[in-house]
């Protein structure tokens with residue numbers, strides 16, 4: 001028995017079409033991935049990391065980083081946040097309390113009070129926009145910490161309120177059979193609730 005030519009043709013077409021669609025889907029996924037890689041998310045943190053890596057890490061990395069300061073992408077955070085400067089021990093490399101007094105900012109701005117040279121040493125100074133990238137990152141870190149602290153405080157306040165409520169309930173239960181004590185207990189209770 002011979003398979004009719006038309007059946008063969010239809011089958012061939014279907015197979016080719018299926019393969020095409022499959023390939024296309026694969027290519028699509030690949031392009032999306034490639035694009036994501038080419039355009040990484042730009043946050044204050046990735047921006048400052050790229051800046052330090054590009055302009056500072058040549059000297060501030062390796063086994064003997066200049067002034068003991070590491071400014072590589074994966075090392076800079078812990079090396080500079082509220083860490084005292086080697087050159088001016090009173091100051092922090094990045095000061096998250098008085099950010100303007102961050103020694104690193106003073107060094108890249110070439111402020112009067114600095115020891116040694118303006119950074120990056122022996123190279124053209126940073127552009128204003130580059131210094132701004134550092135300032136924005138510090139502000140970002142400070143804001144993130146404040147948000148974290150507020151969240152923690154909220155949790156603690158919640159727990160305290162819970163404890164106060166439990167205490168009031170216990171006081172209420174204790175005073176149930178001794179009704180005269182009830183009146184003494186209530187002013188104290190409202191006073192406690194007024195406190196923030």
Ligand code: HEC
Nearest residue numbers: 055056059066067085086087088104107116117119120121
């Ligand atoms: C060509 C090498 C070189 C480059 C590039 C460089 N530095 Fe430095 N850095 C040094 C040297 C050497 C010292 C110590 C002597 C001095 O301060 O002049 C230093 C010291 C410092 C200090 C003082 C550290 C402390 O604990 O007191 C800071 C802050 C600093 N650099 C930041 C930077 C930043 C930010 C960049 C990039 C924008 C940068 N440096 C780029 C060589 C370099």
